[in-house]
Amino acid sequence: MMSLTSTDYRHKILVITGDTLGAKMAGPAMRAWHIAQEVSTVAEVRLVSTTKSDIATEEFMTLYADDAELRRQIEWCEVIIFQGHVIHHHPWIAETDKIIVADIYDPMHLETLEQGKFFADEARMDFTLQTTEVLNVQIERADFMLCASEKQRDFWLGQLAAMGRINPLTYDEDASLRSLLAVAPFGVTNEEPVQLRHALKGTVPGINEDDKVLLWGGGIYNWFDPLTLIKAVDLLRATRPNLRLFFLGMAHPNPDVPIMEMSVQARELADELGLNGTHVFFNNEWVAYADRVNYLLDSDLGVSTHFEHVETAFSFRTRILDYLWAGLPIVATGGDTFDAIITGERLGATVDPEDVDALARAIDDVVYGDNYAEYAENARRIARKMTWADSLAPLVEFCASPRRAPDLVAGATTVRNRQRAALEIRVAGLENSTSWKLTAPLRAVMRRLGR
Numbered sequence: 001m002m003s004l005t006s007t008d009y010r011h012k013i014l015v016i017t018g019d020t021l022g023a024k025m026a027g028p029a030m031r032a033w034h035i036a037q038e039v040s041t042v043a044e045v046r047l048v049s050t051t052k053s054d055i056a057t058e059e060f061m062t063l064y065a066d067d068a069e070l071r072r073q074i075e076w077c078e079v080i081i082f083q084g085h086v087i088h089h090h091p092w093i094a095e096t097d098k099i100i101v102a103d104i105y106d107p108m109h110l111e112t113l114e115q116g117k118f119f120a121d122e123a124r125m126d127f128t129l130q131t132t133e134v135l136n137v138q139i140e141r142a143d144f145m146l147c148a149s150e151k152q153r154d155f156w157l158g159q160l161a162a163m164g165r166i167n168p169l170t171y172d173e174d175a176s177l178r179s180l181l182a183v184a185p186f187g188v189t190n191e192e193p194v195q196l197r198h199a200l201k202g203t204v205p206g207i208n209e210d211d212k213v214l215l216w217g218g219g220i221y222n223w224f225d226p227l228t229l230i231k232a233v234d235l236l237r238a239t240r241p242n243l244r245l246f247f248l249g250m251a252h253p254n255p256d257v258p259i260m261e262m263s264v265q266a267r268e269l270a271d272e273l274g275l276n277g278t279h280v281f282f283n284n285e286w287v288a289y290a291d292r293v294n295y296l297l298d299s300d301l302g303v304s305t306h307f308e309h310v311e312t313a314f315s316f317r318t319r320i321l322d323y324l325w326a327g328l329p330i331v332a333t334g335g336d337t338f339d340a341i342i343t344g345e346r347l348g349a350t351v352d353p354e355d356v357d358a359l360a361r362a363i364d365d366v367v368y369g370d371n372y373a374e375y376a377e378n379a380r381r382i383a384r385k386m387t388w389a390d391s392l393a394p395l396v397e398f399c400a401s402p403r404r405a406p407d408l409v410a411g412a413t414t415v416r417n418r419q420r421a422a423l424e425i426r427v428a429g430l431e432n433s434t435s436w437k438l439t440a441p442l443r444a445v446m447r448r449l450g451r
Helices: 027-039 067-076 091-095 108-115 121-141 150-162 168-173 226-236 261-272 289-296 319-325 337-344 356-368 372-383 393-400 415-431 440-448
Strands: 012-017 044-049 061-064 079-083 099-103 144-147 181-183 212-216 243-247 280-282 301-304 330-333 348-351
Touching (some): 027 044, 027 079, 044 067, 067 091, 079 393, 108 121, 144 150, 144 393, 212 226, 226 243, 301 319, 319 372, 330 337, 348 356, 356 372
Parallel strands (some): 012 044, 012 079, 044 061, 212 243, 212 301, 243 280
């Protein structure tokens, strides 16, 4: 087994995100930033964005990299940690001999089922199958992988088994397979939150100092259900006139992320019910990462609502970590990883999907009830157990002594890989022919191969 161990040597680690690195960051960039922070305690780290980078720190180097610069950075490093579509857009990375860590905390192929709902049928099918292929390529090549929860790990183990990555070589190295796939969820900021200004109460027109603010702590995507939440606020406004709902971010900092249909529907519903600007508020910008604490600590409740579908079952709602950090009680739709945590640790309440009446009662009970202080204290207590330092410990341990996966070192090749290689040869041969017709099945395969 090849290993790069030494008592005093600091390994060279490259962390790559396809998201924007800057004052305003979405979830993938936030995660990459904290990964770089934690790994820099044991290794020399560089953090790269393939989209945009205009942020700096003394802890590690940060930069933007096009394909040419990315090649230079990968030549420098020993270990690559990446997320999302990085290898899809730069497929040559998979052909290097670098140690590769795939951060598959986001089951993107499940998200596409909702995200692509408004596509034409063929485009929607291609979107899902291509995203699945993006993940399959990562799983085939990665020496180490990260996911967000134990429930999600069970899901990924099934995909790893189907891809042939659970085999005698990986099993004999570690029968638990945690040296191949570890749980490293989103974390809570290590430092305690400190409010520097009032971002909402007495600042946003229509939100007064004594109002009760429900915070939706991120963007509105198609797999979320803001509509039931807006209807619940409409139901409550007669008896709780000081209740306000604030959606934190509408304009994603990554220009490649489009405005989603659900965000449009949320605005339309708020307008239709006469709530926009009086009881429901949409922040048209994206809040700077360092400034989000001022919104969190100006709020009284963290909310997260979603539909009942397969994405929910394996999701890990990252915005809830910020609610815990700020000591906010939580009301959320049940059915995801946080359901048992919210109810078991008495952090607030969960309700069934799309139940407006139950959601309204839960909000009323938690915000205005006698147990509010207990919920808030429990949130702060749990937050101290879920810091980035804790959640990323398996990755930091790996980066202190990185190694190639045993089956990849041995050159083990799955049946799928052999079939895929043969198909690519066939397609290439057909492309070089002077008299060939691209059949529908071959056209579909070529799309999935990115050709």
